[in-house]
Structures are given as C-alpha cells and as structure tokens.
Amino acid sequence: MSALAVSGVSKRFGSLQVLRDINLSLEKGQMLALIGRSGSGKSTLLRCMNGLERIDAGHITIGGHALSYAPAALRRLRQDVGIVFQAYNLFPHLTVGRNIMLAPRLVLRWPSARAEARAREVLATVGLSEKFDAYPNQLSGGQQQRVAIARSLAMAPQVMLFDEVTSALDPELTGEVLITMENLARSGMTMVLVTHEMSFARSIAHIVAFMHDGRIHEIAPAKDLFARPRTEELRRFLSSTL
Numbered sequence: 001m002s003a004l005a006v007s008g009v010s011k012r013f014g015s016l017q018v019l020r021d022i023n024l025s026l027e028k029g030q031m032l033a034l035i036g037r038s039g040s041g042k043s044t045l046l047r048c049m050n051g052l053e054r055i056d057a058g059h060i061t062i063g064g065h066a067l068s069y070a071p072a073a074l075r076r077l078r079q080d081v082g083i084v085f086q087a088y089n090l091f092p093h094l095t096v097g098r099n100i101m102l103a104p105r106l107v108l109r110w111p112s113a114r115a116e117a118r119a120r121e122v123l124a125t126v127g128l129s130e131k132f133d134a135y136p137n138q139l140s141g142g143q144q145q146r147v148a149i150a151r152s153l154a155m156a157p158q159v160m161l162f163d164e165v166t167s168a169l170d171p172e173l174t175g176e177v178l179i180t181m182e183n184l185a186r187s188g189m190t191m192v193l194v195t196h197e198m199s200f201a202r203s204i205a206h207i208v209a210f211m212h213d214g215r216i217h218e219i220a221p222a223k224d225l226f227a228r229p230r231t232e233e234l235r236r237f238l239s240s241t242l
C-alpha cells in the first residue's frame, strides 16, 4: 500500500487551470521533490495534499485513508500530514518547548506532562534538546526552522510536507535543515518538498517531479532526472537554474 497516492487530481482557481491530471505514488520513507518554474503549481499540489486547498477532480489517499473534506476527516488528515512553510510562524512570546507543546495540548488534549515529554523527544530528533527553554528570537533562522519541523513532528504525522523551507535561510544554515530532513527520511518518514534549490533536491530527494503548466512533465529517481532530462522543457529549466 502506498503511503501517499495522488490520482487524476485537477484544480482550478476561477478560470485558471492550476493542476491537470496529477498522478503519483510514494512508498513509506520515500522523499519526493517538486521542482519547476514559478507558477507551475508546486505549492498548490502540496497544499492539496493536506486539504488546505480543495481538489476539483481525482483522489488523494494518505496511509490508506481517502481525503475528504468533512470536518472530522480534515482534522484527522491534518494530524496525519504535517506541513512546514518558509516562514516558521513560531509564537515569539512562548518558549520553544511551549510552542511545540501547543498542538498536542489543544488538539490532542494531552496533559502537560505528556506533551512536554513528547516535545523533548521531537526536539532531540532535530538536534535541539538544549533549546527547550529558549525563546524563538534567541535562535538562528535554521534553528527556528528545525523547531518548526519539531512542532509538526509532535503530532506524529505519517507524511511531512515542506514548502520552500530553506528559501529564507542563509546558505550556511541550509545544511543543518537538510541534515534534519535526511535524518527524518532515514527514520522512515514519507516526505514531499517544494524547492527552488536544485542542489537541495538532488542531494536529498529519492524521486523528483518536474512540474510544467500544471502537469507532472517528468518524474524519475533524482539521479536520473538531473543526469538525463528527457524533455526540452526540463533541459531549459535546469539550465536556467545554474
């Protein structure tokens, strides 16, 4: 059974067709990178995967559950699918630990001690155990992004989505987020990431999908896609990113 399956998905915003007949499937522990020009539909596809955007046609299945928009099903989906954005959106007035404990406390209604234990566990996963009592403004951008990842992990998702998570970071901080994501992949997490950084996609993803005009134009194992682009569109895109 796939950890994530997308079949025949289409989506339009008014008269603009943004996604056209998207099909893909990921096994547990696989990492997919979505690449392509600005406006090709990458973020929209990612947002459809956790119900932030509604699809017009097709099906999305996560961990065997079909996506539906009934409120209870959406709540369940948001627990199963974590999403991390370019902006970390940590609450500045709460410590790192409290930021991470918030969703388990409010959504899962966990008692404080259990939420704290979970927060310490996921903070260790991203290599920031010693920052439990720090405030976000005492951390670097890379550290804040790792806290944002930990905050998502606290809900024990089956799939993690990353939208341009390194774009706001200085290049020297990108590496630490990359290591965190590689460790997650090794632990068996299924992941989808949107990125403009080809070196990031090349070094971290198992599978890369090139989106063009709302379609998956090429999809292949990372090493094949970059070494042997099959279409003129991908060749042109890759040379524009050099």
Ligand SMILES: Nc1ncnc2c1ncn2[C@@H]1O[C@H](COP(=O)(O)OP(=O)(O)OP(=O)(O)O)[C@@H](O)[C@H]1O
Pocket (backbone or CB within 6 Å): 013, 016, 018, 036, 037, 038, 039, 040, 041, 042, 043, 044, 045, 194
């Ligand atoms: N909420 C919305 N309402 C209307 N149009 C939208 C909305 N969100 C996105 N779009 C349009 O859909 C198209 C695809 O946008 P999307 O953000 O998915 O592209 P992208 O490939 O992720 O681009 P980028 O790399 O710039 O983030 C664009 O033309 C965009 O302007």
